[in-house]
Amino acid sequence: MKIGIDLGGSHIAVGMITEQGKLIAKKEENINFIKYNEKDLKPFIRDRIQSLMNVVLKELQIPIFTVKTIGIGVPGIIQENKIQTCTKYHIFHWDLAKELEEQYHIPVKIQNDAICAAKAEKKYGNLQEVKKAVFLCLGTGIGGATIVEDTILPSEYGHLILQEGGRKCHCGKKGCFETYSSMKVFKNGLIEKLQLKETTSSEQLLEILEKQSNKGEINTYLEEYLDTLLAGIVIIAKMVKPELICLGGSFVYFEKFLYHRLQEKALEKKQEIGETKFTLAKLGNTAGIIGATLE
Ligand SMILES: [Zn+2]
Incomplete structure:
Protein backbone atom coordinates (compact mmCIF):
# COMPACT_ATOMS: atom_id res chain seq x y z
CA MET A 1 0.00 0.00 0.00
CA LYS A 2 1.04 3.57 -0.69
CA ILE A 3 -0.44 6.90 0.34
CA GLY A 4 -0.91 9.52 -2.36
CA ILE A 5 -1.54 13.16 -1.46
CA ASP A 6 -2.70 15.92 -3.77
CA LEU A 7 -2.08 19.42 -2.47
CA GLY A 8 -4.37 21.26 -4.86
CA GLY A 9 -4.79 24.98 -5.24
CA SER A 10 -7.92 24.89 -3.08
CA HIS A 11 -8.04 21.44 -1.51
CA ILE A 12 -6.03 18.65 0.06
CA ALA A 13 -6.85 15.07 -0.96
CA VAL A 14 -5.38 11.92 0.55
CA GLY A 15 -5.81 8.47 -0.94
CA MET A 16 -4.70 4.88 -0.36
CA ILE A 17 -3.26 3.28 -3.49
CA THR A 18 -2.57 -0.41 -4.07
CA GLU A 19 0.62 -1.72 -5.69
CA GLN A 20 -1.40 -2.03 -8.91
CA GLY A 21 -2.17 1.70 -8.86
CA LYS A 22 -5.77 1.38 -7.76
CA LEU A 23 -7.27 4.06 -5.50
CA ILE A 24 -9.20 2.24 -2.75
CA ALA A 25 -10.05 5.10 -0.40
CA LYS A 26 -9.95 8.87 -0.61
CA LYS A 27 -10.71 11.77 1.68
CA GLU A 28 -10.52 15.42 0.78
CA GLU A 29 -11.06 18.81 2.26
CA ASN A 30 -11.57 22.19 0.62
CA ILE A 31 -9.18 24.79 1.94
CA ASN A 32 -8.84 28.50 1.39
CA PHE A 33 -5.05 28.62 1.48
CA ILE A 34 -4.74 32.36 0.87
CA LYS A 35 -6.36 33.01 4.25
CA TYR A 36 -3.14 31.97 6.01
CA ASN A 37 0.30 33.54 6.12
CA GLU A 38 3.36 31.42 5.35
CA LYS A 39 4.26 30.85 9.00
CA ASP A 40 0.83 29.50 9.97
CA LEU A 41 0.21 27.71 6.69
CA LYS A 42 3.00 25.14 6.98
CA PRO A 43 1.86 23.65 10.33
CA PHE A 44 -1.74 23.92 9.16
CA ILE A 45 -1.09 21.92 5.96
CA ARG A 46 0.87 19.31 7.93
CA ASP A 47 -1.95 19.04 10.42
CA ARG A 48 -4.63 18.60 7.71
CA ILE A 49 -2.51 15.94 5.93
CA GLN A 50 -2.16 14.01 9.19
CA SER A 51 -5.83 14.27 9.97
CA LEU A 52 -6.95 13.12 6.49
CA MET A 53 -4.39 10.28 6.58
CA ASN A 54 -5.79 9.13 9.92
CA VAL A 55 -9.33 9.06 8.53
CA VAL A 56 -8.25 6.98 5.51
CA LEU A 57 -6.20 4.55 7.63
CA LYS A 58 -9.03 4.16 10.11
CA GLU A 59 -11.63 3.59 7.43
CA LEU A 60 -9.55 0.83 5.85
CA GLN A 61 -8.30 -0.42 9.23
CA ILE A 62 -4.75 -0.39 7.92
CA PRO A 63 -1.90 0.27 10.39
CA ILE A 64 0.48 3.03 9.28
CA PHE A 65 3.55 0.71 9.38
CA THR A 66 2.16 -1.32 6.45
CA VAL A 67 2.29 1.79 4.22
CA LYS A 68 5.43 1.59 2.07
CA THR A 69 5.72 5.16 0.84
CA ILE A 70 3.95 8.51 0.92
CA GLY A 71 3.91 10.57 -2.29
CA ILE A 72 2.83 14.21 -2.45
CA GLY A 73 1.95 16.29 -5.51
CA VAL A 74 2.45 20.04 -5.04
CA PRO A 75 1.60 22.87 -7.47
CA GLY A 76 5.05 24.40 -7.54
CA ILE A 77 8.73 23.93 -8.22
CA ILE A 78 10.28 20.96 -6.44
CA GLN A 79 14.02 20.49 -6.09
CA GLU A 80 15.76 17.65 -4.27
CA ASN A 81 12.47 16.53 -2.74
CA LYS A 82 11.84 19.98 -1.23
CA ILE A 83 9.22 22.56 -2.10
CA GLN A 84 11.33 25.41 -3.51
CA THR A 85 8.56 27.70 -4.71
CA CYS A 86 4.83 27.41 -4.43
CA THR A 87 3.57 30.89 -5.26
CA LYS A 88 -0.01 29.71 -5.09
CA TYR A 89 0.26 29.34 -1.31
CA HIS A 90 3.19 31.77 -0.89
CA ILE A 91 5.34 28.93 0.42
CA PHE A 92 9.07 28.85 -0.23
CA HIS A 93 11.89 26.46 0.77
CA TRP A 94 9.94 23.86 2.75
CA ASP A 95 11.25 20.40 3.52
CA LEU A 96 7.82 18.88 4.11
CA ALA A 97 9.10 15.39 3.21
CA LYS A 98 11.68 15.45 6.02
CA GLU A 99 9.09 16.62 8.56
CA LEU A 100 6.69 13.81 7.65
CA GLU A 101 9.47 11.20 7.47
CA GLU A 102 10.57 12.11 11.00
CA GLN A 103 7.04 11.63 12.18
CA TYR A 104 6.01 8.46 10.33
CA HIS A 105 9.36 6.77 9.55
CA ILE A 106 8.16 6.12 6.00
CA PRO A 107 9.91 7.46 2.85
CA VAL A 108 8.14 10.58 1.54
CA LYS A 109 8.53 11.77 -2.04
CA ILE A 110 7.44 15.22 -3.25
CA GLN A 111 6.83 15.99 -6.93
CA ASN A 112 5.16 18.65 -9.02
CA ASP A 113 1.41 17.93 -9.19
CA ALA A 114 1.07 18.08 -12.98
CA ILE A 115 4.02 15.69 -13.29
CA CYS A 116 2.22 13.31 -10.91
CA ALA A 117 -1.00 13.41 -12.94
CA ALA A 118 0.90 12.98 -16.21
CA LYS A 119 2.78 9.97 -14.78
CA ALA A 120 -0.49 8.32 -13.81
CA GLU A 121 -1.98 8.93 -17.27
CA LYS A 122 1.20 7.59 -18.88
CA LYS A 123 1.17 4.42 -16.77
CA TYR A 124 -2.56 3.67 -16.40
CA GLY A 125 -4.52 6.19 -18.44
CA ASN A 126 -4.84 7.73 -21.89
CA LEU A 127 -1.17 8.49 -22.54
CA GLN A 128 0.16 4.93 -22.46
ZN1 LIG B 1 1.68 33.41 -14.01
Missing part, protein backbone atom coordinates in the same frame (compact mmCIF):
# COMPACT_ATOMS: atom_id res chain seq x y z
CA GLU A 129 0.97 4.54 -26.14
CA VAL A 130 1.81 8.10 -27.01
CA LYS A 131 5.35 9.28 -27.90
CA LYS A 132 4.98 13.04 -27.57
CA ALA A 133 2.18 14.62 -25.58
CA VAL A 134 1.25 17.62 -23.47
CA PHE A 135 -0.68 17.23 -20.26
CA LEU A 136 -2.66 20.23 -19.02
CA CYS A 137 -4.08 20.04 -15.52
CA LEU A 138 -6.92 22.58 -15.44
CA GLY A 139 -7.87 23.29 -11.85
CA THR A 140 -7.28 26.26 -9.57
CA GLY A 141 -4.45 27.08 -11.97
CA ILE A 142 -3.10 25.35 -15.06
CA GLY A 143 -0.36 22.81 -14.40
CA GLY A 144 1.61 21.42 -17.30
CA ALA A 145 3.84 18.53 -18.27
CA THR A 146 5.43 17.43 -21.52
CA ILE A 147 5.80 13.73 -22.27
CA VAL A 148 8.51 12.68 -24.72
CA GLU A 149 8.84 8.89 -24.95
CA ASP A 150 9.41 7.83 -21.31
CA THR A 151 10.49 11.23 -20.05
CA ILE A 152 8.05 13.58 -18.34
CA LEU A 153 9.16 17.18 -18.04
CA PRO A 154 7.58 19.91 -15.89
CA SER A 155 6.28 22.68 -18.15
CA GLU A 156 5.01 26.06 -17.06
CA TYR A 157 2.29 26.28 -19.71
CA GLY A 158 -0.05 27.98 -17.24
CA HIS A 159 2.26 30.98 -17.21
CA LEU A 160 2.54 31.52 -20.94
CA ILE A 161 1.64 35.15 -21.57
CA LEU A 162 -1.68 35.22 -23.34
CA GLN A 163 -2.21 38.93 -23.04
CA GLU A 164 0.62 41.41 -22.58
CA GLY A 165 -0.10 43.59 -19.52
CA GLY A 166 -3.24 41.56 -18.78
CA ARG A 167 -4.58 40.07 -15.56
CA LYS A 168 -2.23 39.90 -12.59
CA CYS A 169 -0.97 36.39 -11.82
CA HIS A 170 0.25 35.02 -8.47
CA CYS A 171 3.60 34.26 -10.20
CA GLY A 172 4.29 38.00 -10.46
CA LYS A 173 3.69 38.34 -14.21
CA LYS A 174 0.65 39.73 -16.01
CA GLY A 175 -1.60 38.07 -18.59
CA CYS A 176 -0.72 34.43 -17.85
CA PHE A 177 -2.77 31.67 -19.54
CA GLU A 178 -4.09 30.39 -16.18
CA THR A 179 -5.51 33.78 -15.19
CA TYR A 180 -7.92 33.42 -18.14
CA SER A 181 -8.47 29.70 -18.57
CA SER A 182 -8.14 27.81 -15.28
CA MET A 183 -11.23 26.03 -14.02
CA LYS A 184 -11.33 28.42 -11.08
CA VAL A 185 -11.60 31.32 -13.52
CA PHE A 186 -14.23 29.37 -15.50
CA LYS A 187 -16.37 28.71 -12.43
CA ASN A 188 -16.01 32.20 -10.97
CA GLY A 189 -16.85 33.77 -14.33
CA LEU A 190 -19.97 31.65 -14.66
CA ILE A 191 -21.04 32.55 -11.14
CA GLU A 192 -20.61 36.23 -11.95
CA LYS A 193 -22.34 36.03 -15.32
CA LEU A 194 -25.40 34.30 -13.89
CA GLN A 195 -25.31 36.39 -10.71
CA LEU A 196 -25.13 33.33 -8.49
CA LYS A 197 -23.96 33.11 -4.90
CA GLU A 198 -20.16 33.19 -4.53
CA THR A 199 -20.33 29.89 -2.69
CA THR A 200 -22.07 28.02 -5.55
CA SER A 201 -20.41 24.60 -5.78
CA SER A 202 -19.22 22.73 -8.88
CA GLU A 203 -22.12 20.29 -8.42
CA GLN A 204 -24.61 23.18 -8.44
CA LEU A 205 -22.95 24.77 -11.47
CA LEU A 206 -23.16 21.49 -13.34
CA GLU A 207 -26.88 21.26 -12.51
CA ILE A 208 -27.43 24.80 -13.80
CA LEU A 209 -25.59 23.96 -17.03
CA GLU A 210 -27.73 20.83 -17.41
CA LYS A 211 -30.94 22.84 -17.02
CA GLN A 212 -29.73 25.56 -19.41
CA SER A 213 -32.30 27.91 -17.93
CA ASN A 214 -30.28 30.91 -19.13
CA LYS A 215 -29.43 29.34 -22.44
CA GLY A 216 -28.30 32.43 -24.36
CA GLU A 217 -26.13 33.79 -21.59
CA ILE A 218 -24.59 30.40 -20.83
CA ASN A 219 -23.80 29.80 -24.51
CA THR A 220 -22.07 33.15 -24.89
CA TYR A 221 -20.07 32.49 -21.75
CA LEU A 222 -18.98 28.99 -22.82
CA GLU A 223 -17.95 30.30 -26.24
CA GLU A 224 -15.87 33.09 -24.71
CA TYR A 225 -14.20 30.78 -22.22
CA LEU A 226 -13.38 28.13 -24.83
CA ASP A 227 -12.00 30.73 -27.28
CA THR A 228 -9.50 31.86 -24.66
CA LEU A 229 -8.64 28.31 -23.65
CA LEU A 230 -8.06 27.45 -27.28
CA ALA A 231 -5.87 30.50 -27.80
CA GLY A 232 -3.48 29.10 -25.17
CA ILE A 233 -3.71 25.59 -26.59
CA VAL A 234 -2.85 26.86 -30.08
CA ILE A 235 0.36 28.45 -28.77
CA ILE A 236 1.32 25.19 -27.01
CA ALA A 237 0.46 23.04 -30.05
CA LYS A 238 2.56 25.27 -32.34
CA MET A 239 5.46 25.26 -29.91
CA VAL A 240 5.58 21.59 -28.97
CA LYS A 241 3.76 19.87 -31.86
CA PRO A 242 2.52 17.01 -29.68
CA GLU A 243 0.52 14.05 -31.01
CA LEU A 244 -1.90 14.49 -28.16
CA ILE A 245 -2.97 17.13 -25.66
CA CYS A 246 -4.48 15.54 -22.56
CA LEU A 247 -6.83 17.71 -20.49
CA GLY A 248 -7.16 16.83 -16.82
CA GLY A 249 -8.07 18.33 -13.46
CA SER A 250 -11.63 19.50 -12.81
CA PHE A 251 -12.04 20.21 -16.54
CA VAL A 252 -12.98 16.52 -16.77
CA TYR A 253 -15.89 17.17 -14.40
CA PHE A 254 -17.39 19.64 -16.90
CA GLU A 255 -16.58 17.43 -19.88
CA LYS A 256 -20.13 17.39 -21.24
CA PHE A 257 -20.20 21.17 -21.72
CA LEU A 258 -16.60 21.90 -22.59
CA TYR A 259 -14.80 19.02 -24.23
CA HIS A 260 -16.75 18.36 -27.43
CA ARG A 261 -17.25 22.04 -28.05
CA LEU A 262 -13.54 22.60 -27.64
CA GLN A 263 -12.80 19.89 -30.18
CA GLU A 264 -15.24 21.43 -32.66
CA LYS A 265 -13.61 24.82 -32.23
CA ALA A 266 -10.16 23.24 -32.62
CA LEU A 267 -11.21 21.96 -36.05
CA GLU A 268 -11.60 25.56 -37.16
CA LYS A 269 -7.99 26.15 -36.10
CA LYS A 270 -6.66 23.07 -37.85
CA GLN A 271 -4.15 25.10 -39.81
CA GLU A 272 -2.51 26.25 -36.60
CA ILE A 273 -3.00 23.15 -34.45
CA GLY A 274 -1.93 20.72 -37.16
CA GLU A 275 -2.23 17.02 -36.43
CA THR A 276 -2.47 17.40 -32.64
CA LYS A 277 -5.44 15.49 -31.20
CA PHE A 278 -7.16 15.81 -27.84
CA THR A 279 -7.95 13.41 -25.04
CA LEU A 280 -9.26 13.67 -21.49
CA ALA A 281 -7.46 12.39 -18.39
CA LYS A 282 -8.87 8.88 -18.01
CA LEU A 283 -8.21 8.97 -14.28
CA GLY A 284 -9.94 12.36 -13.99
CA ASN A 285 -9.25 14.21 -10.81
CA THR A 286 -7.63 11.17 -9.16
CA ALA A 287 -4.65 11.18 -11.55
CA GLY A 288 -2.72 13.48 -9.20
CA ILE A 289 -3.12 11.26 -6.12
CA ILE A 290 -2.31 8.05 -7.98
CA GLY A 291 0.64 9.64 -9.78
CA ALA A 292 2.08 11.00 -6.54
CA THR A 293 2.90 7.40 -5.55
CA LEU A 294 4.74 6.65 -8.82
CA GLU A 295 8.54 6.79 -9.18
Whole structure:
Protein backbone atom coordinates (compact mmCIF):
# COMPACT_ATOMS: atom_id res chain seq x y z
CA MET A 1 0.00 0.00 0.00
CA LYS A 2 1.04 3.57 -0.69
CA ILE A 3 -0.44 6.90 0.34
CA GLY A 4 -0.91 9.52 -2.36
CA ILE A 5 -1.54 13.16 -1.46
CA ASP A 6 -2.70 15.92 -3.77
CA LEU A 7 -2.08 19.42 -2.47
CA GLY A 8 -4.37 21.26 -4.86
CA GLY A 9 -4.79 24.98 -5.24
CA SER A 10 -7.92 24.89 -3.08
CA HIS A 11 -8.04 21.44 -1.51
CA ILE A 12 -6.03 18.65 0.06
CA ALA A 13 -6.85 15.07 -0.96
CA VAL A 14 -5.38 11.92 0.55
CA GLY A 15 -5.81 8.47 -0.94
CA MET A 16 -4.70 4.88 -0.36
CA ILE A 17 -3.26 3.28 -3.49
CA THR A 18 -2.57 -0.41 -4.07
CA GLU A 19 0.62 -1.72 -5.69
CA GLN A 20 -1.40 -2.03 -8.91
CA GLY A 21 -2.17 1.70 -8.86
CA LYS A 22 -5.77 1.38 -7.76
CA LEU A 23 -7.27 4.06 -5.50
CA ILE A 24 -9.20 2.24 -2.75
CA ALA A 25 -10.05 5.10 -0.40
CA LYS A 26 -9.95 8.87 -0.61
CA LYS A 27 -10.71 11.77 1.68
CA GLU A 28 -10.52 15.42 0.78
CA GLU A 29 -11.06 18.81 2.26
CA ASN A 30 -11.57 22.19 0.62
CA ILE A 31 -9.18 24.79 1.94
CA ASN A 32 -8.84 28.50 1.39
CA PHE A 33 -5.05 28.62 1.48
CA ILE A 34 -4.74 32.36 0.87
CA LYS A 35 -6.36 33.01 4.25
CA TYR A 36 -3.14 31.97 6.01
CA ASN A 37 0.30 33.54 6.12
CA GLU A 38 3.36 31.42 5.35
CA LYS A 39 4.26 30.85 9.00
CA ASP A 40 0.83 29.50 9.97
CA LEU A 41 0.21 27.71 6.69
CA LYS A 42 3.00 25.14 6.98
CA PRO A 43 1.86 23.65 10.33
CA PHE A 44 -1.74 23.92 9.16
CA ILE A 45 -1.09 21.92 5.96
CA ARG A 46 0.87 19.31 7.93
CA ASP A 47 -1.95 19.04 10.42
CA ARG A 48 -4.63 18.60 7.71
CA ILE A 49 -2.51 15.94 5.93
CA GLN A 50 -2.16 14.01 9.19
CA SER A 51 -5.83 14.27 9.97
CA LEU A 52 -6.95 13.12 6.49
CA MET A 53 -4.39 10.28 6.58
CA ASN A 54 -5.79 9.13 9.92
CA VAL A 55 -9.33 9.06 8.53
CA VAL A 56 -8.25 6.98 5.51
CA LEU A 57 -6.20 4.55 7.63
CA LYS A 58 -9.03 4.16 10.11
CA GLU A 59 -11.63 3.59 7.43
CA LEU A 60 -9.55 0.83 5.85
CA GLN A 61 -8.30 -0.42 9.23
CA ILE A 62 -4.75 -0.39 7.92
CA PRO A 63 -1.90 0.27 10.39
CA ILE A 64 0.48 3.03 9.28
CA PHE A 65 3.55 0.71 9.38
CA THR A 66 2.16 -1.32 6.45
CA VAL A 67 2.29 1.79 4.22
CA LYS A 68 5.43 1.59 2.07
CA THR A 69 5.72 5.16 0.84
CA ILE A 70 3.95 8.51 0.92
CA GLY A 71 3.91 10.57 -2.29
CA ILE A 72 2.83 14.21 -2.45
CA GLY A 73 1.95 16.29 -5.51
CA VAL A 74 2.45 20.04 -5.04
CA PRO A 75 1.60 22.87 -7.47
CA GLY A 76 5.05 24.40 -7.54
CA ILE A 77 8.73 23.93 -8.22
CA ILE A 78 10.28 20.96 -6.44
CA GLN A 79 14.02 20.49 -6.09
CA GLU A 80 15.76 17.65 -4.27
CA ASN A 81 12.47 16.53 -2.74
CA LYS A 82 11.84 19.98 -1.23
CA ILE A 83 9.22 22.56 -2.10
CA GLN A 84 11.33 25.41 -3.51
CA THR A 85 8.56 27.70 -4.71
CA CYS A 86 4.83 27.41 -4.43
CA THR A 87 3.57 30.89 -5.26
CA LYS A 88 -0.01 29.71 -5.09
CA TYR A 89 0.26 29.34 -1.31
CA HIS A 90 3.19 31.77 -0.89
CA ILE A 91 5.34 28.93 0.42
CA PHE A 92 9.07 28.85 -0.23
CA HIS A 93 11.89 26.46 0.77
CA TRP A 94 9.94 23.86 2.75
CA ASP A 95 11.25 20.40 3.52
CA LEU A 96 7.82 18.88 4.11
CA ALA A 97 9.10 15.39 3.21
CA LYS A 98 11.68 15.45 6.02
CA GLU A 99 9.09 16.62 8.56
CA LEU A 100 6.69 13.81 7.65
CA GLU A 101 9.47 11.20 7.47
CA GLU A 102 10.57 12.11 11.00
CA GLN A 103 7.04 11.63 12.18
CA TYR A 104 6.01 8.46 10.33
CA HIS A 105 9.36 6.77 9.55
CA ILE A 106 8.16 6.12 6.00
CA PRO A 107 9.91 7.46 2.85
CA VAL A 108 8.14 10.58 1.54
CA LYS A 109 8.53 11.77 -2.04
CA ILE A 110 7.44 15.22 -3.25
CA GLN A 111 6.83 15.99 -6.93
CA ASN A 112 5.16 18.65 -9.02
CA ASP A 113 1.41 17.93 -9.19
CA ALA A 114 1.07 18.08 -12.98
CA ILE A 115 4.02 15.69 -13.29
CA CYS A 116 2.22 13.31 -10.91
CA ALA A 117 -1.00 13.41 -12.94
CA ALA A 118 0.90 12.98 -16.21
CA LYS A 119 2.78 9.97 -14.78
CA ALA A 120 -0.49 8.32 -13.81
CA GLU A 121 -1.98 8.93 -17.27
CA LYS A 122 1.20 7.59 -18.88
CA LYS A 123 1.17 4.42 -16.77
CA TYR A 124 -2.56 3.67 -16.40
CA GLY A 125 -4.52 6.19 -18.44
CA ASN A 126 -4.84 7.73 -21.89
CA LEU A 127 -1.17 8.49 -22.54
CA GLN A 128 0.16 4.93 -22.46
CA GLU A 129 0.97 4.54 -26.14
CA VAL A 130 1.81 8.10 -27.01
CA LYS A 131 5.35 9.28 -27.90
CA LYS A 132 4.98 13.04 -27.57
CA ALA A 133 2.18 14.62 -25.58
CA VAL A 134 1.25 17.62 -23.47
CA PHE A 135 -0.68 17.23 -20.26
CA LEU A 136 -2.66 20.23 -19.02
CA CYS A 137 -4.08 20.04 -15.52
CA LEU A 138 -6.92 22.58 -15.44
CA GLY A 139 -7.87 23.29 -11.85
CA THR A 140 -7.28 26.26 -9.57
CA GLY A 141 -4.45 27.08 -11.97
CA ILE A 142 -3.10 25.35 -15.06
CA GLY A 143 -0.36 22.81 -14.40
CA GLY A 144 1.61 21.42 -17.30
CA ALA A 145 3.84 18.53 -18.27
CA THR A 146 5.43 17.43 -21.52
CA ILE A 147 5.80 13.73 -22.27
CA VAL A 148 8.51 12.68 -24.72
CA GLU A 149 8.84 8.89 -24.95
CA ASP A 150 9.41 7.83 -21.31
CA THR A 151 10.49 11.23 -20.05
CA ILE A 152 8.05 13.58 -18.34
CA LEU A 153 9.16 17.18 -18.04
CA PRO A 154 7.58 19.91 -15.89
CA SER A 155 6.28 22.68 -18.15
CA GLU A 156 5.01 26.06 -17.06
CA TYR A 157 2.29 26.28 -19.71
CA GLY A 158 -0.05 27.98 -17.24
CA HIS A 159 2.26 30.98 -17.21
CA LEU A 160 2.54 31.52 -20.94
CA ILE A 161 1.64 35.15 -21.57
CA LEU A 162 -1.68 35.22 -23.34
CA GLN A 163 -2.21 38.93 -23.04
CA GLU A 164 0.62 41.41 -22.58
CA GLY A 165 -0.10 43.59 -19.52
CA GLY A 166 -3.24 41.56 -18.78
CA ARG A 167 -4.58 40.07 -15.56
CA LYS A 168 -2.23 39.90 -12.59
CA CYS A 169 -0.97 36.39 -11.82
CA HIS A 170 0.25 35.02 -8.47
CA CYS A 171 3.60 34.26 -10.20
CA GLY A 172 4.29 38.00 -10.46
CA LYS A 173 3.69 38.34 -14.21
CA LYS A 174 0.65 39.73 -16.01
CA GLY A 175 -1.60 38.07 -18.59
CA CYS A 176 -0.72 34.43 -17.85
CA PHE A 177 -2.77 31.67 -19.54
CA GLU A 178 -4.09 30.39 -16.18
CA THR A 179 -5.51 33.78 -15.19
CA TYR A 180 -7.92 33.42 -18.14
CA SER A 181 -8.47 29.70 -18.57
CA SER A 182 -8.14 27.81 -15.28
CA MET A 183 -11.23 26.03 -14.02
CA LYS A 184 -11.33 28.42 -11.08
CA VAL A 185 -11.60 31.32 -13.52
CA PHE A 186 -14.23 29.37 -15.50
CA LYS A 187 -16.37 28.71 -12.43
CA ASN A 188 -16.01 32.20 -10.97
CA GLY A 189 -16.85 33.77 -14.33
CA LEU A 190 -19.97 31.65 -14.66
CA ILE A 191 -21.04 32.55 -11.14
CA GLU A 192 -20.61 36.23 -11.95
CA LYS A 193 -22.34 36.03 -15.32
CA LEU A 194 -25.40 34.30 -13.89
CA GLN A 195 -25.31 36.39 -10.71
CA LEU A 196 -25.13 33.33 -8.49
CA LYS A 197 -23.96 33.11 -4.90
CA GLU A 198 -20.16 33.19 -4.53
CA THR A 199 -20.33 29.89 -2.69
CA THR A 200 -22.07 28.02 -5.55
CA SER A 201 -20.41 24.60 -5.78
CA SER A 202 -19.22 22.73 -8.88
CA GLU A 203 -22.12 20.29 -8.42
CA GLN A 204 -24.61 23.18 -8.44
CA LEU A 205 -22.95 24.77 -11.47
CA LEU A 206 -23.16 21.49 -13.34
CA GLU A 207 -26.88 21.26 -12.51
CA ILE A 208 -27.43 24.80 -13.80
CA LEU A 209 -25.59 23.96 -17.03
CA GLU A 210 -27.73 20.83 -17.41
CA LYS A 211 -30.94 22.84 -17.02
CA GLN A 212 -29.73 25.56 -19.41
CA SER A 213 -32.30 27.91 -17.93
CA ASN A 214 -30.28 30.91 -19.13
CA LYS A 215 -29.43 29.34 -22.44
CA GLY A 216 -28.30 32.43 -24.36
CA GLU A 217 -26.13 33.79 -21.59
CA ILE A 218 -24.59 30.40 -20.83
CA ASN A 219 -23.80 29.80 -24.51
CA THR A 220 -22.07 33.15 -24.89
CA TYR A 221 -20.07 32.49 -21.75
CA LEU A 222 -18.98 28.99 -22.82
CA GLU A 223 -17.95 30.30 -26.24
CA GLU A 224 -15.87 33.09 -24.71
CA TYR A 225 -14.20 30.78 -22.22
CA LEU A 226 -13.38 28.13 -24.83
CA ASP A 227 -12.00 30.73 -27.28
CA THR A 228 -9.50 31.86 -24.66
CA LEU A 229 -8.64 28.31 -23.65
CA LEU A 230 -8.06 27.45 -27.28
CA ALA A 231 -5.87 30.50 -27.80
CA GLY A 232 -3.48 29.10 -25.17
CA ILE A 233 -3.71 25.59 -26.59
CA VAL A 234 -2.85 26.86 -30.08
CA ILE A 235 0.36 28.45 -28.77
CA ILE A 236 1.32 25.19 -27.01
CA ALA A 237 0.46 23.04 -30.05
CA LYS A 238 2.56 25.27 -32.34
CA MET A 239 5.46 25.26 -29.91
CA VAL A 240 5.58 21.59 -28.97
CA LYS A 241 3.76 19.87 -31.86
CA PRO A 242 2.52 17.01 -29.68
CA GLU A 243 0.52 14.05 -31.01
CA LEU A 244 -1.90 14.49 -28.16
CA ILE A 245 -2.97 17.13 -25.66
CA CYS A 246 -4.48 15.54 -22.56
CA LEU A 247 -6.83 17.71 -20.49
CA GLY A 248 -7.16 16.83 -16.82
CA GLY A 249 -8.07 18.33 -13.46
CA SER A 250 -11.63 19.50 -12.81
CA PHE A 251 -12.04 20.21 -16.54
CA VAL A 252 -12.98 16.52 -16.77
CA TYR A 253 -15.89 17.17 -14.40
CA PHE A 254 -17.39 19.64 -16.90
CA GLU A 255 -16.58 17.43 -19.88
CA LYS A 256 -20.13 17.39 -21.24
CA PHE A 257 -20.20 21.17 -21.72
CA LEU A 258 -16.60 21.90 -22.59
CA TYR A 259 -14.80 19.02 -24.23
CA HIS A 260 -16.75 18.36 -27.43
CA ARG A 261 -17.25 22.04 -28.05
CA LEU A 262 -13.54 22.60 -27.64
CA GLN A 263 -12.80 19.89 -30.18
CA GLU A 264 -15.24 21.43 -32.66
CA LYS A 265 -13.61 24.82 -32.23
CA ALA A 266 -10.16 23.24 -32.62
CA LEU A 267 -11.21 21.96 -36.05
CA GLU A 268 -11.60 25.56 -37.16
CA LYS A 269 -7.99 26.15 -36.10
CA LYS A 270 -6.66 23.07 -37.85
CA GLN A 271 -4.15 25.10 -39.81
CA GLU A 272 -2.51 26.25 -36.60
CA ILE A 273 -3.00 23.15 -34.45
CA GLY A 274 -1.93 20.72 -37.16
CA GLU A 275 -2.23 17.02 -36.43
CA THR A 276 -2.47 17.40 -32.64
CA LYS A 277 -5.44 15.49 -31.20
CA PHE A 278 -7.16 15.81 -27.84
CA THR A 279 -7.95 13.41 -25.04
CA LEU A 280 -9.26 13.67 -21.49
CA ALA A 281 -7.46 12.39 -18.39
CA LYS A 282 -8.87 8.88 -18.01
CA LEU A 283 -8.21 8.97 -14.28
CA GLY A 284 -9.94 12.36 -13.99
CA ASN A 285 -9.25 14.21 -10.81
CA THR A 286 -7.63 11.17 -9.16
CA ALA A 287 -4.65 11.18 -11.55
CA GLY A 288 -2.72 13.48 -9.20
CA ILE A 289 -3.12 11.26 -6.12
CA ILE A 290 -2.31 8.05 -7.98
CA GLY A 291 0.64 9.64 -9.78
CA ALA A 292 2.08 11.00 -6.54
CA THR A 293 2.90 7.40 -5.55
CA LEU A 294 4.74 6.65 -8.82
CA GLU A 295 8.54 6.79 -9.18
ZN1 LIG B 1 1.68 33.41 -14.01
